[in-house]
Amino acid sequence: MTAASAEQRREPIVSVRDLQVRFQTSDRRATVKAVDGVNFDVRRGETFGIIGESGSGKTTIGRALVFLLNPSAGAILHDGIDPTALSRTEFQNHRRDYQIIFQDPNAALNPRMTILASVLEPLELARVGSRAERERQAREALERVGLPQEFGERYPHQLSGGQKQRVVIARALTLKPKLIVCDEVVAALDMSIRGDVLNLFADLQRDLGLTYVFITHDLAVVSHISERVAVMYLGQFVELGPTEEVAERPLHPYTIALLSAEPRPLPSAMRQEGRIVLQGEVPSPIDPPSGCRFRTRCPHAQPLCTERVPEWRELKSDHWVACHFADRPNFSPN
């Protein structure tokens, strides 16, 4: 693939090439291709969104990006380095720069540890400075995520969901990462809290120059926070481009259907009639359809879609799509 000219000017913080992640089913009779041939770069300082429905492989990509699981094939480069080629100690030091935060803060925090102890833990494991220095840094991280001093002495059950997610963010920040993978980080939070946490992510990015990979099923969240967004379906990217382009001029029929399916809090006069309701559900990744994987649910599928895998191509500047017919004008809802 040829990189866009804008891409060449900024060296990517992460490069993903032909990434494949495969799992054995529990009876070992079949292989699930959770991620099957994905290519993309994450640019320094940007927020890169990945959206997809359950089983699309978005979470698997997130885990692979920070090497919580290893690619079955293909490569993931951090700053041009292949972390799998590093020695054990080098790798331990390297991975501090690439952190991940998950959906459920309850699962991430030990209920028997105080908030301060939880935030201190990564610093202790990394043997950063003296004890006093570590405590200073942990308290600083808590302050940065907007939690008052006295929260350090509390336990997770004394905090609300939004506050706990702030603690998890503070903990990821202690080791001063360059990139944070955020996997459904606001999905478990109530509506009125969600905005606050999204604002916090934006503030931290501005102040600390962080790069985010924001993984979510929520189109509104991803379009609010990301500069670029990738749409995933059955282990592959079907579309990738600037968020505004993808949201307003989508190229892939799946993206068009997703956008149309999203329930919008708008009065009836402003909602568009004739939404596209896709038939059926996502096929099994054990035995994905031949050719284009979306063809079984695609309202525009042609015989060619069964026969040939659509090429991943840059149809417009910086806007990629995998669909044989994406350049046909009758596709677009506009």
Place this chain on the structure above:
Amino acid sequence: MEAGQPAQRRAEGARDGARPLLSVRGLGIRFKTTQGIWQATRRIDFDIAPGERVGIVGESGCGKTITGLSILRLLPGNFAGLDGKILFDGVDLASCSARQMRAIRGKRIAMIFQEPMSALDPVFTVGHQIAETLRVHSNIGQEEARAKTLKMLRRVGIASPERRIDDYPHQLSGGMRQRVMIAASLICGPQLLIADEPTTALDVTVQAQILELLRDISETSKTALMLITHDLGVVAETCTRMITMYAGEVIEDASVDEALVRPLHPYTSGLLRSLPHLSPRHGRLPSIPGRVPSIAEMPAGCRFRARCAHATKGCEAEQKLQDAGGGRRVRCHRFAELNLPGALHPPDAPAAAKVATQ
């Protein structure tokens, strides 16, 4: 199927002259806890007309699920008591016997939940479970029950129902399970369907299918729908009226269009403004400061006032759910003087004005 009850008793608070199907008055629910009795909800008042689709909206802990469960009197073990009335077609469900309730549940009022897997029994086929509801409530033979079940499975959009009727729940996808739940809930032709977060566990493309099904069924069979959700988009797409709850109380009741464009309560407005929008708008999201007060420490007066940007003197007084004209109600004494933004604040102001004048 049809509402064939004699209209002998005038339901209280009927609006527009039409008798509501459901009329909840002064409903409050109490629970036992280790720290004493907690008042989970109080002074809940609302009506649902026959065939009407009403969304009950709020964040976790606001009492929306408990309100839904209380209508069917399906309250958890630590339930400590209930105040007020739940008039359904003229009968007060709050004072019905367990036997009377069994005759109503599943037949005249049905309920579906977020997670169909926990509502379906894994050891029986889906056909058996749907037909069971039918056989409990009517004198009907097996053959006939099976035929009706098949018809209902087809109605809820299950492809090749002849094959699926003998499947077990684990053989179905999440979307199909929810369709089976809907089939089971509708098999006796209820007048009211209570759906508690029916699509929250589903993917967005499947959610669109289920919402369309619920809307379609409500329209064609005149089943009233009480849709409990935290998702304002789901309510906008499915319902005609929206009741907003906060900290155990109803704080606003309006048509969906009015509530979205011109909310009258600062909390409704705050919620609408805090939602990220689909069109990219990389700015700060307006948010509501603070958090919902815990049940144990409910403030007197307006329960939202500690988080409200418009709080003044007078907010410490108890707030009544007052008539705001045009069939709207709001629990805020300042509603007439505040001009609150809704879902369409800055980006589409002309459009908002257009909608509002229609």
